[in-house]
Amino acid sequence: MCSSQDEARWRQGGCHCGAVRYEVECPDGVEVSSCNCSICTMTGYLHLIVERQRFRLTAGESNLAAYTFNTGTAKHLFCRTCGVKSFYIPRSHPDGVSVNYRCLDDDPLCSARITPFDGRNWEHSIESLRPSASQDGH
Numbered sequence: 001m002c003s004s005q006d007e008a009r010w011r012q013g014g015c016h017c018g019a020v021r022y023e024v025e026c027p028d029g030v031e032v033s034s035c036n037c038s039i040c041t042m043t044g045y046l047h048l049i050v051e052r053q054r055f056r057l058t059a060g061e062s063n064l065a066a067y068t069f070n071t072g073t074a075k076h077l078f079c080r081t082c083g084v085k086s087f088y089i090p091r092s093h094p095d096g097v098s099v100n101y102r103c104l105d106d107d108p109l110c111s112a113r114i115t116p117f118d119g120r121n122w123e124h125s126i127e128s129l130r131p132s133a134s135q136d137g138h
């Protein structure tokens with residue numbers, strides 16, 4: 001269902017074969033980012049980044065394979081069976097989780113706002129994402 005409410009709710013998602021299942025809490029109309037870095041370009045990944053407590057892996061932990069490259073901070077997690085990367089630990093938020101918005105069960109693209117993220121120039125782009133210097137050390 002498409003709605004314009006901004007209330008956060010728990011949604012279910014997972015990989016293609018169903019081995020990996022999770023729940024994530026987010027509002028409708030949430031902002032997701034489309035990244036142009038080397039790996040996201042190939043996979044068409046749409047990032048929904050949440051704090052760790054807003055994500056619950058409900059099935060398939062033992063079915064995940066990890067892939068790392070470059071700095072090794074990001075843990076790209078794939079289903080061993082179907083190869084779908086339905087969520088992972090992102091370099092930008094190593095204490096959080098990036099959920100692939102395309103992997104949510106309920107018509108996920110009808111309400112999200114997709115914003116581009118220039119992952120090819122990661123170091124520069126991440127600075128512009130961070131709150132300005134007036135923040136108190138969050």
Ligand SMILES: [Zn+2]
Pocket residue numbers: 015016017018019020079080081082083084
């Ligand atoms: Zn799978």
